[in-house]
Amino acid sequence: GAVVSQHPSRVICKSGTSVKIECRSLDFQATTMFWYRQFPKQSLMLMATSNEGSKATYEQGVEKDKFLINHASLTLSTLTVTSAHPEDSSFYICSARGRGGHYGYTFGSGTRLTVV
Amino acid sequence: SQELEQSPQSLIVQEGKNLTINCTSSKTLYGLYWYKQKYGEGLIFLMMLQKGGEEKSHEKITAKLDEKKQQSSLHITASQPSHAGIYLCGADSGGADGLTFGKGTHLIIQP
Numbered sequence: 001g002a003v004v005s006q007h008p009s010r011v012i013c014k015s016g017t018s019v020k021i022e023c024r025s026l027d028f029q030a031t032t033m034f035w036y037r038q039f040p041k042q043s044l045m046l047m048a049t050s051n052e053g054s055k056a057t058y059e060q061g062v063e064k065d066k067f068l069i070n071h072a073s074l075t076l077s078t079l080t081v082t083s084a085h086p087e088d089s090s091f092y093i094c095s096a097r098g099r100g101g102h103y104g105y106t107f108g109s110g111t112r113l114t115v116v
Numbered sequence: 117s118q119e120l121e122q123s124p125q126s127l128i129v130q131e132g133k134n135l136t137i138n139c140t141s142s143k144t145l146y147g148l149y150w151y152k153q154k155y156g157e158g159l160i161f162l163m164m165l166q167k168g169g170e171e172k173s174h175e176k177i178t179a180k181l182d183e184k185k186q187q188s189s190l191h192i193t194a195s196q197p198s199h200a201g202i203y204l205c206g207a208d209s210g211g212a213d214g215l216t217f218g219k220g221t222h223l224i225i226q227p
Contacts (some may be wrong), residue, residue, distance in 0.1 A: 006158070034214035041155075043204065043219040049212065091156055095214065105149065105206070105215055109158035 002028050004096045006108025013084055013115055021079045021111045023094035030096035033077035034105070035069060038091040050077055084115040118143045120207050122218035129195050130226050137190045137221045139205035145185045146210030153202045153220070162190075162203075200225045 003026040013019050023033060032051050036044040048064075050056035050071035058064045066088075068080040077096075081088055093110040119142040129135045139148065147166045151159040163172045165181035165188060172179050176193045192199055202222050206215035 032212065032214075036214075041222075043217045046214050046216070049214055051212075093158060097214075104161075104164060105208075107151075107159040107161075110156070112156055 002096075002098070002104075002106040004030070004094060004106045004108040006094055006111060008111060009109060010112045011114070013113070015085055015115055016083055018080055018082045019084055019113060021081075021092055021094075021113075023077050023079075023096065023108045025075045025096045025098075025106070028096075028098045028106075029074035030077065031074065031099045032097040033069075033071050034095040034097070035067075035077075035079050036093045036095065038093065038110075044093065047079075081113065084113070086115045089113055089115045118207050118209050118216045120205055120216055120218035122203075122205055122221050124221060125219065126222040126224070128224045128226060131196060132194055135192050135195055135223070137203050137205075137223075139188045139190070139218055141186045141207055143186070143207075143209070145181070145188075145207050147208035148181055148185075148188045149206040149208065149215060150179050150188070150190050151204045151206060153204060155202060159204065195225050197225050197227065199223060 005024045035047045038044045047062045048056045048058045050069050052074050056069035071077040094108040095105045121140045123138045149164050150162040153159050163179045168183040168185045170181045178191045181188045202220045204220045205218045
């Protein structure tokens with residue numbers, strides 16, 4: 001079945017630094033990648049949607065200059081949290097969708113970001 | 117925008133008992149996904165329902181989508197400790213917007 005590999009699984013960084021999270025589709029082409037954030041005991045909230053080769057579309061309230069999304073290839077999308085602050089500490093998870101909706105929505109295993 | 121309401125928010129069930137989790141949408145569902153998550157981990161896909169009246173089962177878990185495609189239920193029979201976790205329903209609007217999730221149901225199984 002479809003697999004999305006997400007790295008790192010956990011990361012601790014200092015305030016003011018940037019962190020990059022990668023999501024790779026291993027056995028299919030991810031034409032669309034969705035990035036979610038989940039705060040403790042809350043549901044997943046969609047942050048942005050990216051299509052390969054296009055600029056990402058951000059949900060209301062999500063700062064595009066802070067959360068940089070790159071989807072340069074059909075198998076790789078990255079989320080960079082720039083100038084991270086403690087309030088950015090959260091669980092970030094990606095979801096990939098193949099061409100024509102094939103493979104449904106395949107989720108990565110998530111990244112626990114802690115900013116200290 | 118589409119909203120999903122899950123109930124109950126949390127559930128404590130004695131091992132061996134049956135339980136049901138509900139998911140109600142504010143709009144007609146194009147597709148309804150059920151996932152299980154252990155806190156801080158990724159989502160485990162359980163089932164996807166698309167047709168009104170559809171019902172699917174996997175091991176001891178059964179999910180149904182009502183005829184109007186606005187409500188789904190997840191039923192677990194003879195619950196086991198391995199069923200503990202957070203159950204999330206996700207709605208597909210049929211567009212390119214990804215899934216909209218309910219707030220989840222925290223399931224605890226008591227031995």
